[in-house]
Amino acid sequence: QNSLMWFRQDLRVADNPALVAACEYAKQHHSHVRALYIVSPLQWAQHDVAPIQIDYIERHVNLLAQSLAALGIALDVLHLQWFSDIPAALDEYLQQHNIHAVFAGSEPEINERRRDKLLIEQGIPLRLFDQDCVLAAGDVVNLSGDMYKVFTPFAKKWKSVASQKAIIPIAAPAPVAAALAQPEVITFDCVKRSSELWPAGEGAAKRLLDQFLANHVTDYHNERDFPALDGTSRLSPFLALGVISSRQCVAAVLARYPEALVDDTCPAKTWLNELIWREFYRHLLVAFPRLSMAHNFNELGDGIVWRNDLEEFQAWCEGKTGYPIVDAAMRQLNQTGWMHNRLRMVVASFLTKHLLVDWRWGERYFRQQLIDGDLAANNGGWQWSAGTGCDAQPYFRVFNPMTQSSKFDPDASFIKRYIPEIARWPLKDIHEPKSVNLHDLFASSNNQAYPKPIVEHKMARLRAVEVLSALKRG
Ligand code: FAD
Numbered sequence: 001q002n003s004l005m006w007f008r009q010d011l012r013v014a015d016n017p018a019l020v021a022a023c024e025y026a027k028q029h030h031s032h033v034r035a036l037y038i039v040s041p042l043q044w045a046q047h048d049v050a051p052i053q054i055d056y057i058e059r060h061v062n063l064l065a066q067s068l069a070a071l072g073i074a075l076d077v078l079h080l081q082w083f084s085d086i087p088a089a090l091d092e093y094l095q096q097h098n099i100h101a102v103f104a105g106s107e108p109e110i111n112e113r114r115r116d117k118l119l120i121e122q123g124i125p126l127r128l129f130d131q132d133c134v135l136a137a138g139d140v141v142n143l144s145g146d147m148y149k150v151f152t153p154f155a156k157k158w159k160s161v162a163s164q165k166a167i168i169p170i171a172a173p174a175p176v177a178a179a180l181a182q183p184e185v186i187t188f189d190c191v192k193r194s195s196e197l198w199p200a201g202e203g204a205a206k207r208l209l210d211q212f213l214a215n216h217v218t219d220y221h222n223e224r225d226f227p228a229l230d231g232t233s234r235l236s237p238f239l240a241l242g243v244i245s246s247r248q249c250v251a252a253v254l255a256r257y258p259e260a261l262v263d264d265t266c267p268a269k270t271w272l273n274e275l276i277w278r279e280f281y282r283h284l285l286v287a288f289p290r291l292s293m294a295h296n297f298n299e300l301g302d303g304i305v306w307r308n309d310l311e312e313f314q315a316w317c318e319g320k321t322g323y324p325i326v327d328a329a330m331r332q333l334n335q336t337g338w339m340h341n342r343l344r345m346v347v348a349s350f351l352t353k354h355l356l357v358d359w360r361w362g363e364r365y366f367r368q369q370l371i372d373g374d375l376a377a378n379n380g381g382w383q384w385s386a387g388t389g390c391d392a393q394p395y396f397r398v399f400n401p402m403t404q405s406s407k408f409d410p411d412a413s414f415i416k417r418y419i420p421e422i423a424r425w426p427l428k429d430i431h432e433p434k435s436v437n438l439h440d441l442f443a444s445s446n447n448q449a450y451p452k453p454i455v456e457h458k459m460a461r462l463r464a465v466e467v468l469s470a471l472k473r474g
Pocket of ligand 1: 234277340
């Protein structure tokens, strides 16, 4: 009567209720615990999981195997191309290892939910734990019992429900057996891209959280919009894989600022709100499964006639739009697998509004590049930017890239880092790339041409407002 912990988007031993339950089950039955991770290359490719994120997962699965070995738990890795290959293979695996109970964290995405439902229907003894949010989907609802469609009342209710709960992370389980030998290196048979730029491991995530709370959280509301500053936590790659839980983050905030849930003047309020945005989008994914299927949240969005110009889309992907703030942001994404939140909003607005490219193209490209790719947050962010989403930015609000540039990268230090070929341009021209002569002048002097703007701002703004007025109610 052995038990199995099946790791998915919760690659951690601390604050992992499913893992603790798997250990308790084994203790009660005087049996053993095993652990499993399933690599699904074709399914991941269909989900557009970025090669850099796959590499990051691989590193974390190796670290997890080491932590588990210290607890006396062996981690197995199965390579199964598709989710649909799992039922038969898992059934065989359970029989082979005499496993009578499988423990795992639930996941909000539709294919993952369908996979788990099918497994349970087919008799796999799978027990799911809500551990990807502080409050489970369905626990933050309005008076009619429905999911909120506006963030502010959701956040208010979230805080009120959370303030009545003890938000205390669960410690890693005690060893269940003698420590195992150092596990062999696990290699995924997938397309990968090095994630070495990013630190890995539960310890690294915890240190980052502690440093952020000690040094930055109180200035977060002032600094978080400036990409040249180190003003945000950079915890998203860890949160996306569940290397750290949002409960660990919220508990750490509350340990320093016990008033954070009730006092609007608390210095940690703004950062806490971002963690609540994360939960908002995850709860939405569960309440509205169509979001996982790339449908517009607002069905009026189905009437938008996107331009979808391939060349312009390509220029956007490559950071060659001729708008330095947009291009620097895209180059940050392409080079590091991560992009600052302010810039995600700027480039998403530029693609969907200035170029009128369907938000699904941008969402997909982001997913293919991001180390923190997360369907809920990515879909939420894209639909917010395009105006098609739940509690989205109004369709007629078109970010002005020039204003965004001068306001949020005033000395252009971020832009210059990623577009060195324009570092010698006068500041004004970096922010307002309309003086076409400069392009030729400086291109010839350093031999690296920076493109002219691919679209004129005023015209693009008017065009966007007209086309996106399909979203106008009534
Ligand atoms: P911090 O500012 O320190 O915030 C802490 C945590 O809160 C983040 O790590 C993240 O988990 C969560 N968070 C912050 N802002 C948001 C938000 N707007 N929505 C949901 N959760 C949030 N975030 C992802 O994790 N994965 C994505 O694929 C993703 N795609 C996005 C696409 C677009 C178009 C936009 C506008 C935003 C997207 N975001 C995504 C949200 C946000 O940009 C990142 O979470 C943030 O930049 C991560 O940096 P950080 O860890 O330093 O965040």
